Amino acid sequence: MIVRIFLPTYLYECLQHNPKLSIKEIMGLADVAYSTAARYKQNFELYKSNLDVYYIDHNFNDAQIENYRLINKQQELLNNFVLSLLKMEGFISTEELRESYYKKHPNYQNQTKRTFNRYLKNTRDFIDQSKIQHQLRIKKSINRIGFCTEVNPSFKSAD
Known part of the structure; x- marks a missing residue:
């Protein structure tokens, strides 16, 4: 089973170049909260340790939720x-x-x-x-x- 991991392209390239980036540096690069930056770093490390199980997806699927709740008539x-x-x-x-x-x-x-x-x-x-x-x-x-x-x-x- 292959697991998809979302990681922005520019952040992936930065982590490829320097895998020892701190969470604070990732926060500054991606302009995200601490927990999101930590998740990005952890996901990148997971990906690097198990290349056959994980793959990086650079496109975030932004779901259109306007019509999810149908009007109950x-x-x-x-x-x-x-x-x-x-x-x-x-x-x-x-x-x-x-x-x-x-x-x-x-x-x-x-x-x-x-x-x-x-x-x-x-x-x-x-x-x-x-x-x-x-x-x-x-x-x-x-x-x-x-x-x-x-x-x-x-x-x-x-x-």
Whole structure:
């Protein structure tokens, strides 16, 4: 296995010419902190002692991290999904809701039940605070752990 070591070109050339450069001298040459200079010196010494295991890379891979954290729209998606279910067919259990949600949005499939239930609680709170009446309402399941839907007796059709 070959291990990549980053070392700036000019510093590599200086250490090739004079391997006994002090850490303070490396700090001055590279304009880096003490710990970075010590790491450069240690890496150079490792490279020199094991040429077949290490190789020097002069290009620092500066990762573009602007898009690493994708915006999590799961709460918004779950709100819209549950609202659409409340207008039409509803759901029998939390498990059925979770399975149908994962079929529609498979990229959230690997999360735990606990995480899904947290989002569902926020959705229930959102629906309660919205004060908009729906044909169906979410209620606590009588014979199961979780939630189901039932006809909303206070729903008045806008027709």
